[in-house]
Amino acid sequence: xxxxxxxxxxxxxxxxxxxxxxxxxxxxxxxxxxxxxxxxxxxxxxxxxxxxxxxxxxxxxxxxxxxxxxxxxxxxxxxxxxxxxxxxxxxxxxxxxxxxxxxxxxxxxxxxxxxxxxxxxxxxxxxxxxxxxxxxxxxxxxxxxxxxxxxxxxxxxxxxxxxxxxxxxxxxxxxxxxxxxxxxxxxxxxxxxxxxxxxxxxxxxxxxxxxxxxxxxxxxxxxxxxxxxxxxxxxxxxxxxxxxxxxxxxxxxxxxxxxxxxxxxxxxxxxxxxxxxxxxx
Amino acid sequence: xxxxxxxxxxxxxxxxxxxxxxxxxxxxxxxxxxxxxxxxxxxxxxxxxxxxxxxxxxxxxxxxxxxxxxxxxxxxxxxxxxxxxxxxxxxxxxxxxxxxxxxxxxxxxxxxxxxxxxxxxxxxxxxxxxxxxxxxxxxxxxxxxxxxxxxxxxxxxxxxxxxxxxxxxxxxxxxxxxxxxxxxxxxxxxxxxxxxxxxxxxxxxxxxxxxxxxxxxxxxxxxxxxxxxxxxxxxxxxxxxxxxxxxxxxxxxxxxxxxxxxxxxxxxxxxxxxxxxxxxxxxxxxxxxxxxxxxxxxx
Amino acid sequence: xxxxxxxxxxxxxxxxxxxxxxxxxxxxxxxxxxxxxxxxxxxxxxxxxxxxxxxxxxxxxxxxxxxxxxxxxxxxxxxxxxxxxxxxxxxxxxxxxxxxxxxxxxxxxxxxxxxxxxxxxxxxxxxxxxxxxxxxxxxxxxxxxxxxxxxxxxxxxxxxxxxxxxxxxxxxxxxxxxxxxxxxxxxxxxxxxxxxxxxxxxxxxxxxxxxxxxxxxxxxxxxxxxxxxxxxxxxxxxxxxxxxxxxxxxxxxxxxxxxxxxxxxxxxxxxxxxxxxxxxxxxxxxx
Numbered sequence: 001x002x003x004x005x006x007x008x009x010x011x012x013x014x015x016x017x018x019x020x021x022x023x024x025x026x027x028x029x030x031x032x033x034x035x036x037x038x039x040x041x042x043x044x045x046x047x048x049x050x051x052x053x054x055x056x057x058x059x060x061x062x063x064x065x066x067x068x069x070x071x072x073x074x075x076x077x078x079x080x081x082x083x084x085x086x087x088x089x090x091x092x093x094x095x096x097x098x099x100x101x102x103x104x105x106x107x108x109x110x111x112x113x114x115x116x117x118x119x120x121x122x123x124x125x126x127x128x129x130x131x132x133x134x135x136x137x138x139x140x141x142x143x144x145x146x147x148x149x150x151x152x153x154x155x156x157x158x159x160x161x162x163x164x165x166x167x168x169x170x171x172x173x174x175x176x177x178x179x180x181x182x183x184x185x186x187x188x189x190x191x192x193x194x195x196x197x198x199x200x201x202x203x204x205x206x207x208x209x210x211x212x213x214x215x216x217x218x219x220x221x222x223x224x225x226x227x228x229x230x231x232x233x234x235x236x237x238x239x240x241x242x243x244x245x246x247x248x249x250x251x252x253x254x255x256x257x258x259x260x261x262x263x264x265x266x267x268x269x270x271x272x273x274x275x276x277x278x279x280x281x
Numbered sequence: 282x283x284x285x286x287x288x289x290x291x292x293x294x295x296x297x298x299x300x301x302x303x304x305x306x307x308x309x310x311x312x313x314x315x316x317x318x319x320x321x322x323x324x325x326x327x328x329x330x331x332x333x334x335x336x337x338x339x340x341x342x343x344x345x346x347x348x349x350x351x352x353x354x355x356x357x358x359x360x361x362x363x364x365x366x367x368x369x370x371x372x373x374x375x376x377x378x379x380x381x382x383x384x385x386x387x388x389x390x391x392x393x394x395x396x397x398x399x400x401x402x403x404x405x406x407x408x409x410x411x412x413x414x415x416x417x418x419x420x421x422x423x424x425x426x427x428x429x430x431x432x433x434x435x436x437x438x439x440x441x442x443x444x445x446x447x448x449x450x451x452x453x454x455x456x457x458x459x460x461x462x463x464x465x466x467x468x469x470x471x472x473x474x475x476x477x478x479x480x481x482x483x484x485x486x487x488x489x490x491x492x493x494x495x496x497x498x499x500x501x502x503x504x505x506x507x508x509x510x511x512x513x514x515x516x517x518x519x520x521x522x523x524x525x526x527x528x529x530x531x532x533x534x535x536x537x538x539x540x541x542x543x544x545x546x547x548x549x550x551x552x553x554x555x556x557x558x559x560x561x562x563x564x565x566x567x568x569x570x571x572x573x574x575x576x577x578x579x580x
Numbered sequence: 581x582x583x584x585x586x587x588x589x590x591x592x593x594x595x596x597x598x599x600x601x602x603x604x605x606x607x608x609x610x611x612x613x614x615x616x617x618x619x620x621x622x623x624x625x626x627x628x629x630x631x632x633x634x635x636x637x638x639x640x641x642x643x644x645x646x647x648x649x650x651x652x653x654x655x656x657x658x659x660x661x662x663x664x665x666x667x668x669x670x671x672x673x674x675x676x677x678x679x680x681x682x683x684x685x686x687x688x689x690x691x692x693x694x695x696x697x698x699x700x701x702x703x704x705x706x707x708x709x710x711x712x713x714x715x716x717x718x719x720x721x722x723x724x725x726x727x728x729x730x731x732x733x734x735x736x737x738x739x740x741x742x743x744x745x746x747x748x749x750x751x752x753x754x755x756x757x758x759x760x761x762x763x764x765x766x767x768x769x770x771x772x773x774x775x776x777x778x779x780x781x782x783x784x785x786x787x788x789x790x791x792x793x794x795x796x797x798x799x800x801x802x803x804x805x806x807x808x809x810x811x812x813x814x815x816x817x818x819x820x821x822x823x824x825x826x827x828x829x830x831x832x833x834x835x836x837x838x839x840x841x842x843x844x845x846x847x848x849x850x851x852x853x854x855x856x857x858x859x860x861x862x863x864x865x866x867x
Contacts, residue, residue, distance in 0.1 A: 058470040100768050113759035117781040127767030192326040193541040197554035222543035226551045263475040265500035267542045269527050
């Protein structure tokens, strides 16, 4: 699943000093604007083409927000977001629409990411229609087969599928457009261990076969280790570690990465796991 | 409260069968024992029935579950032959629950303090002072700074990790004999999970409480438990000491679950999905067990 | 994977019986009566015959054949008048409820989805509008516009749209936060198209439930207006006017009041439960 690269591949995304803050309405005074909470505090990184980049952090690290900026569900406040050399940060909806075909996403919650009132084939085919890339039932079935689901799933409704199957439909929908980039936002977090492994190996195979660039958001370092080529560690809106996966995992530079790694309970007997003192939050 | 002969076990589950009204079984002949002060992990994938066991013991099964067979003994008391009121009373006095979701487990319109002290005064008959003192003591014990301020706060003012620690404090406050921990760390960050696991481990050693720890994560099982019960489709697949299970797993399904758990070890094998053939075989065994059960005319 | 709604079929059937099939049966009956009134009404609803006045219903002594539910003090057949009254009740409720439903839901969808100043304007409008006492408002409107079915329909439509706007706005806001809406955006959908093709189907069960409820309310409002003689001005029978007339005769001809009252009650009850029944029937399967 990992590919050791030799010459560094070109960067599909080039991000410089990305910042975003939200208004904290919960603490809004009676008169005056709500105080702003900085979610992304100046991120700078490259996402190499054709590789799987992991974005890891705990809740509140800003990883999901960052991912949504990559696919322009959110707009950055300041900073540069270059996609294939073009700054997509400031584009409006009309200018973005033709680009959206190349910026696809797979969502975390398989229950809410598929419209419960649409049949599976329609869910997959609709984006294809919008971009003039076919989008009939046959095309949807082709996509389903690519993710290991037989044609009989085409006429079903999402509630008739298991969590793992729904996630695979989500993957089918994303790859049907043959995009250049896919954001996978915690796509296995709600799945059983065995479904998890299936979905991840499916994703890795597809990425390799189709030459996709993938950004994989997760809080689970173990999953990142097995799937990703490079990893970016976020903490409170800042990058605290980044690099090839082996590097970061074997020689973590930041204390955050170290504490994340040491907190993982491995399925083996090891009393020393309890030994380090982690301060209470 | 009916006491039979003094039992060595805190919890005894004997041939527990739980079925839906149509007869479809959710738990199939589950038996296990819990020694005093022991942590037993109930592990399996979703639908394996691990939560159901805890709920059956505490008497909080969903209403649609119509048929329950088998025996449950809590410190020797036969829960299944008691009247509902006696059973509720017994269970309330001797056990507690640490739930999965700290957000919905706390009443959003009541302050934290009463939510901890109320069971102590109402169920255990403590005086208000004693309950308050114990609440403060435990909040301190779970590393909550400014316990008085927290006791006067509402749940939504606190973080998820804090809420889970409050629930742990509340569960351990009366030093119950048994705690059912229903996936208490599933929704938490990994560093918070470690703190919570540490807390549970320390507190249960101090109070001598036995813990039934429900989880789907084999890593957590390895760290927190002394004994483990592996479940599939409501059946016990393996039941052994944790050390044995990890050093020498007997059943291929257990091995498969361990192999499917991702680890960050750079040199380790990539994790593998549970082989489909194994699942098919397990389903076949389940159907065979059901046929046998039906034949015995227990329907 | 099997859907999980079939755990206790017997229980669900009973619930569905009361909430779906019985109301549907009654409303079907009423609708048939309304449609085929000239064919099934045993007598002419307007025919007065003072020789046949105040005859009791068929199960009592002194009744006349062909006048199943008796006659009123002008000799008019109660059953036939109820059947013809169903026409007006259903006509008014259908048109009024649909008009107000479409208008209110549209505003609710826009307010919930677009937010911002559209939401603020619509919500303020709803707040102000709801401050008027509804029935009083209806009476005033009809008094101003003149009596007649058109006025009655307009009155109901103008008053009750706020119910739809509020509920549908809330539902829309919930759906708008769902990932499948974001997914449509990622898939290149335009904003307005997303509202119609993604959100509307998910909000439809609530719209239909409210529509049924609204039809029941419309029947009642029409009955109230005809009770106070503010509905249609002709001799055409309405349940409300029958009840008004029946009040005077209650001691010696109670059937003149009771049967239209039962018809009214059953119809409104059926609409109310049908709304919930339809929603329940279609929703759990899809959740």
